[in-house]
Each structure stands twice: as C-alpha cells, then as structure tokens.
Amino acid sequence: MLLIRVRERDPEQTLRDIFANWLKQGKIAALLLPAVSRTGVTAPALISDPGKMDRASPLLPVMAVNAAKAIAEIAATGSPDVKLGVVLRPCEMRAVVELSKLQQVARENLILIGVDCPGTYKPERVESEVRDFNEFVRSFLTDQNRFLDDKKFRTACQMCEFPVPLVYDLTIGYLGLDPLEHLLITSASETANLLLDGLEASLLSFQPKQRLEYLSRLTQTRRQNAETKIAELDRVALGPENLVRYFANCLNCHNCMKVCPVCYCRQCFFDSEVFEKELDDYVRNSRRKGLARMPAGTMLYHLTRMNHMMTSCVQCGICEESCPVGIGLSVLYKKVSRNAQAEFDYVSGRSLTEPLPLATFREDEFKKIGEE
Amino acid sequence: MDFEPRIIGFLCNWCTYAGADLAGTSRIQYPPNMRPIRVMCSGSVDSVYILRALLEGADGVFIGGCHPGDCHYVSGNYKTRRRMVLFNSIMRSLGLDQGRVLLRWISAAEGKKFADTVTEFTERLKKLGPNPFKNLWEV
Numbered sequence: 001m002l003l004i005r006v007r008e009r010d011p012e013q014t015l016r017d018i019f020a021n022w023l024k025q026g027k028i029a030a031l032l033l034p035a036v037s038r039t040g041v042t043a044p045a046l047i048s049d050p051g052k053m054d055r056a057s058p059l060l061p062v063m064a065v066n067a068a069k070a071i072a073e074i075a076a077t078g079s080p081d082v083k084l085g086v087v088l089r090p091c092e093m094r095a096v097v098e099l100s101k102l103q104q105v106a107r108e109n110l111i112l113i114g115v116d117c118p119g120t121y122k123p124e125r126v127e128s129e130v131r132d133f134n135e136f137v138r139s140f141l142t143d144q145n146r147f148l149d150d151k152k153f154r155t156a157c158q159m160c161e162f163p164v165p166l167v168y169d170l171t172i173g174y175l176g177l178d179p180l181e182h183l184l185i186t187s188a189s190e191t192a193n194l195l196l197d198g199l200e201a202s203l204l205s206f207q208p209k210q211r212l213e214y215l216s217r218l219t220q221t222r223r224q225n226a227e228t229k230i231a232e233l234d235r236v237a238l239g240p241e242n243l244v245r246y247f248a249n250c251l252n253c254h255n256c257m258k259v260c261p262v263c264y265c266r267q268c269f270f271d272s273e274v275f276e277k278e279l280d281d282y283v284r285n286s287r288r289k290g291l292a293r294m295p296a297g298t299m300l301y302h303l304t305r306m307n308h309m310m311t312s313c314v315q316c317g318i319c320e321e322s323c324p325v326g327i328g329l330s331v332l333y334k335k336v337s338r339n340a341q342a343e344f345d346y347v348s349g350r351s352l353t354e355p356l357p358l359a360t361f362r363e364d365e366f367k368k369i370g371e372e
Numbered sequence: 373m374d375f376e377p378r379i380i381g382f383l384c385n386w387c388t389y390a391g392a393d394l395a396g397t398s399r400i401q402y403p404p405n406m407r408p409i410r411v412m413c414s415g416s417v418d419s420v421y422i423l424r425a426l427l428e429g430a431d432g433v434f435i436g437g438c439h440p441g442d443c444h445y446v447s448g449n450y451k452t453r454r455r456m457v458l459f460n461s462i463m464r465s466l467g468l469d470q471g472r473v474l475l476r477w478i479s480a481a482e483g484k485k486f487a488d489t490v491t492e493f494t495e496r497l498k499k500l501g502p503n504p505f506k507n508l509w510e511v
Binding site for chain 1: 454455461504
C-alpha cells in the first residue's frame with residue numbers, strides 16, 4: 001500500500017497528472033474514466049491524448065451508465081499489444097468481473113483501476129445545478145459524514161454494501177482519509193506495479209484505522225437502508241396481484257436489459273423472432289383470458305430476465321435510472337439477487353475464479369431438489 | 373363442477389418420457405390432467421417455458437428428468453437442479469412460491485412412480501385451487 005501526497009489540495013488534478021504521465025510514457029494506450037464536457041455533460045470517456053486529461057474527473061460522484069457496459073463494447077475481443085486502463089467504481093468493477101467470467105471482455109488487455117465510491121447521483125441532479133465540477137467534486141470529497149446517509153444518492157447507492165473495489169490491479173482510496181492531503185494506492189499485480197514505478201509515495205503496511213472504522217460505519221448504514229427499503233418493497237410488491245401492479249406501467253421498452261452491464265447476450269431472447277407475433281397469435285392470446293394487456297408479455301419478460309441474470313446482478317441500479325416509467329427495480333433486484341446468490345454462497349463480482357453458479361455444479365448438493 | 377387443474381409437463385426424452393410410456397403400457401391409471409411435452413433433456417427447460425405456462429394460466433408445471441448421475445448428456449440434470457434452486461429462490465423472493473412447479477427424477481423403469489407423481493401433483497393443485505394468474509389479464 002502506498003500513500004501519495006495530494007498536490008495543491010486537488011486530488012483529481014493529482015490523479016490527472018499521474019494518468020497523463022502513463023499516457024505520455026506509453027504505459028497504457030488509453031484510459032476509460034468519468035469525464036465532464038465543457039457543456040457540463042458527464043459520461044465515461046476513453047482518453048488517449050494526455051492533453052485532454054483535463055476533461056477527466058476520476059472521482060466524480062455522478063453515474064449515468066455502468067462503465068462495464070462500455071468495456072464490453074470496447075474490449076469484447078482482445079488485441080495482443082494494447083493495454084487499456086479502466087477507472088471503475090466498485091459496482092462497475094464487479095460487473096467487469098462477471099463479464100470476464102462470462103467471457104465477454106478481454107481481461108488481459110485491461111488494467112483494472114478501482115476507486116472508492118460512497119455513492120453517486122443521477123446526472124440530471126447535478127448537471128443543471130453545478131457550474132464548477134472541480135469545486136463540486138472537491139467539496140463532495142471533504143464532506144464524508146454526509147456520505148453515510150445522503151438521501152439524494154441514487155436508490156441503489158443508498159443500499160450499496162461495496163464502497164471499495166474487491167477485484168483490481170490497482171485501487172485509489174480516499175474514504176476515511178483526508179483526500180485533500182493523501183490518497184491511498186493499493187497494487188495487486190505486476191502490471192500495476194509497472195504503472196506505479198517512479199511514483200513518489202510513502203509505504204504503508206496496513207490500512208489506516210480511521211479508514212477501516214469509516215468503511216464499517218458506511219456499510220452498516222447501507223445494510224440498514226437496504227433492510228428498510230426491502231421491508232417497504234415487501235409491503236407493496238409480493239404476490240401475483242401486487243407484483244402485477246408493481247410492473248403495471250411497463251412499456252416493454254427493454255431499456256433495463258439494454259443498459260444492464262451483465263445482460264450480455266448479443267441478441268436478447270425477448271428481441272428475437274420468437275416474439276414476433278402475428279394477428280392470429282394476438283387473438284388466440286386474448287381468447288385465453290378474454291382480454292389481454294397491450295403491450296403483451298411484460299411480466300414474462302421481467303420474470304425471465306430475473307431468472308437469466310440474477311446470479312450476476314451487481315445491484316448497480318442503472319436499470320432503474322433508465323426506466324421511463326420509474327419502476328422501482330433497484331430495491332427489487334437488490335432483494336431478489338441477494339437471495340438468489342446466497343443460495344449458491346456466491347457474491348457477484350467478488351472473485352475472478354469463483355465459478356458462475358449456473359455454469360457449475362456438484363454431485364453432492366441440493367439433494368432434496370427433485371426428490372420431494 | 374370440480375376444479376380440474378391443468379398441468380404442463382416437460383418430460384426428458386430418455387427417462388421420464390419413457391417412464392410415462394411404461395405407465396401407459398402397464399395400464400396404470402392416473403389423472404388425465406397433465407399435457408406432456410417431450411424435451412431432449414430436463415436441462416433444456418429454460419425458466420421462460422415454466423414462467424410462460426404459469427403466466428398464461430397453467431395451474432402447475434411439472435419437470436421430469438433422469439436421476440442424478442443418469443443423465444444421457446452426463447450433467448444436464450445437475451444443471452436443471454441448480455436452475456430450479458434459482459427459480460425457487462426468485463419465486464420466494466417475489467411471493468409467488470405456491471408449489472405450482474414440481475421437479476422430480478423419474479427413470480424409464482419407474483412407470484408407477486410417474487403415475488403416482490401425476491396423481492399426487494394433481495391432488496396438490498386441486499387443494500391449491502386455480503392459478504391466480506389465470507384471471508390476471510394484465511400480465
């Protein structure tokens with residue numbers, strides 16, 4: 001572990017300088033990280049010109065998309081010589097881990113750089129209000145007690161138990177520290193060590209105590225939030241009728257699938273020919289119950305989607321952000337995926353080697369299933 | 373009129389379907405409530421088939437596969453088993469777990485077990501009553 005000194009009390013500028021150097025020295029071909037445009041639009045950007053690094057905002061607490069989705073597009077197939085740095089929040093990192101196990105990203109081309117994340121805002125929440133993003137991030141980073149329970153964070157963030165990355169080549173930490181003074185750098189691979197070569201830093205043999213305490217307080221608060229929100233969900237969404245009501249406004253737009261970082265199929269089953277129905281099919285469908293909702297098949301879509309990807313769901317909640325009718329998917333998926341993963345002692349994105357629950361089996365397990 | 377449940381059955385070609393055949397050729401009587409669909413392996417029954425049957429109003433879904441270790445494709449039924457664990461967990465989380473889905477291992481030699489299973493499942497569904505999704509047109 002390394003403790004680096006923040007220059008001029010500007011942690012983001014310190015990081016920008018480091019990143020720009022990696023690009024100048026040719027250590028990486030490009031870097032994917034959050035960026036802010038001159039017009040105040042926030043999005044992940046793939047930066048290859050060190051001179052453009054001023055647009056980067058590595059610690060920006062705004063999340064419009066899960067960057068793992070972008071990585072699945074950029075690095076779907078590998079290339080022998082390219083090293084791509086990717087700066088990711090914990091939920092994005094966990095999605096990349098899942099995608100890597102699903103063989104959807106070329107892990108060997110990626111240098112995984114994880115950053116601490118206490119929560120993120122919807123873009124529309126800040127883009128209209130914030131003039132100076134540098135100042136916005138800086139004041140955000142210094143007011144860490146507010147992170148504990150900021151009700152303006154996205155719903156998924158308010159329930160998130162993963163403020164630090166679990167799998168990485170390199171991490172940049174600031175929670176529980178004074179990020180205007182120091183940043184904590186952890187390296188977990190040779191590739192990362194090469195990047196850090198020549199960096200001015202002091203060596204640290206263990207995590208600072210106040211950081212561990214802060215993280216434990218943060219995760220505890222988030223767990224409580226999750227329990228509260230799940231209890232609220234249970235009051236309104238359980239059982240056939242309630243669940244139908246919960247999804248009642250679904251437009252069948254499939255946005256939740258399109259933005260989902262772990263929904264990896266090139267062609268979704270629900271966008272396939274199987275669901276291209278003709279007049280006769282609709283009439284037959286209507287006759288079954290006497291009347292049929294249009295658009296058809298929304299419930300089948302949601303329930304099947306859960307069966308297909310709940311074991312890999314990283315609970316980033318981007319599905320909910322993309323829902324035009326505001327269906328509360330974050331808390332629903334939080335509950336369903338957590339329970340589903342618990343059945344297999346699995347936590348999505350926890351490890352690169354732990355096999356995907358549905359891609360493995362043991363002979364001596366679940367003996368009761370099929371026998372009762 | 374008594375409620376007669378409608379069951380959609382997915383029967384593995386190598387074991388349970390042959391077991392059903394044996395029940396028939398052995399002249400074993402069992403309720404006619406199940407519509408069998410022959411599949412090549414219980415492992416090929418994606419959740420979407422089970423869900424579609426339930427959402428469109430089937431009262432129960434039965435999946436029959438080879439006993440663990442006996443899969444014609446070596447490991448298909450082990451995968452069925454895991455998928456079933458996942459399916460059950462999701463249904464429980466959503467308050468939809470009513471015991472309307474049954475997975476059972478029935479070999480080609482177990483005609484009697486097949487007939488007993490259909491009888492037992494039919495009785496269970498009669499007690500449960502009609503699937504609530506049958507009257508929910510807005511799914």
